[in-house]
Amino acid sequence: MVKHPLPRLVFFRSEYERMVRLVELIADMGIEVGGVLFGKRVLRDVVIVRVVEPGPRAEMEDVSFAPDVEYSQRILDEYRAGWDVYWIGVWHLHPSYLDKPSRGDVKQMKRLVDAPETLDEFVLVVANWLEPGEVKLSAYYMDISKKLDKIPYAVVDNRSRQGRRLRRALLHRKEVELSWPSW
Numbered sequence: 001m002v003k004h005p006l007p008r009l010v011f012f013r014s015e016y017e018r019m020v021r022l023v024e025l026i027a028d029m030g031i032e033v034g035g036v037l038f039g040k041r042v043l044r045d046v047v048i049v050r051v052v053e054p055g056p057r058a059e060m061e062d063v064s065f066a067p068d069v070e071y072s073q074r075i076l077d078e079y080r081a082g083w084d085v086y087w088i089g090v091w092h093l094h095p096s097y098l099d100k101p102s103r104g105d106v107k108q109m110k111r112l113v114d115a116p117e118t119l120d121e122f123v124l125v126v127a128n129w130l131e132p133g134e135v136k137l138s139a140y141y142m143d144i145s146k147k148l149d150k151i152p153y154a155v156v157d158n159r160s161r162q163g164r165r166l167r168r169a170l171l172h173r174k175e176v177e178l179s180w181p182s183w
């Protein structure tokens with residue numbers, strides 16, 4: 001099994017800010033849900049084009065988190081009309097003392113990289129709400145080697161030169177069928 005080179009996670013600023021806003025909102029409600037991440041690997045970066053809200057039917061199960069698949073699929077369909085993006089990760093809130101994936105999270109990631117209908121690499125963003133205005137994000141990566149690694153993340157301004165370059169790299173559309181595994 002060949003391990004992919006470890007990527008860096010790159011958020012468009014709009015999506016980074018969306019996640020921070022969602023984390024503040026969710027923490028305020030005292031629940032630990034999250035959502036999916038749409039994006040694509042571009043060379044050494046996994047670029048996040050859309051951070052998706054939990055959706056009305058997202059559930060926090062005792063060991064891991066299940067997104068609202070129907071809701072997320074609708075958003076993915078909209079994006080795929082213009083962007084060559086895939087379901088490449090999940091994010092969710094953890095209690096403030098836990099910035100690492102739980103055992104259930106790791107199991108879920110292994111299942112996802114194994115599932116034939118999904119990508120063979122995946123990212124997980126663990127979000128901690130520390131205090132008003134202070135959100136901590138920790139990014140993790142797994143590929144078919146099933147080894148979990150912490151990876152760095154960066155934020156790119158949507159309209160910067162780099163942001164525009166990434167946008168061009170991602171706008172091309174290819175027909176690839178990827179569907180949801182059963183949660």
Ligand SMILES: [Zn+2]
Pocket residue numbers: 064092093094101102105
């Ligand atoms: Zn978790």
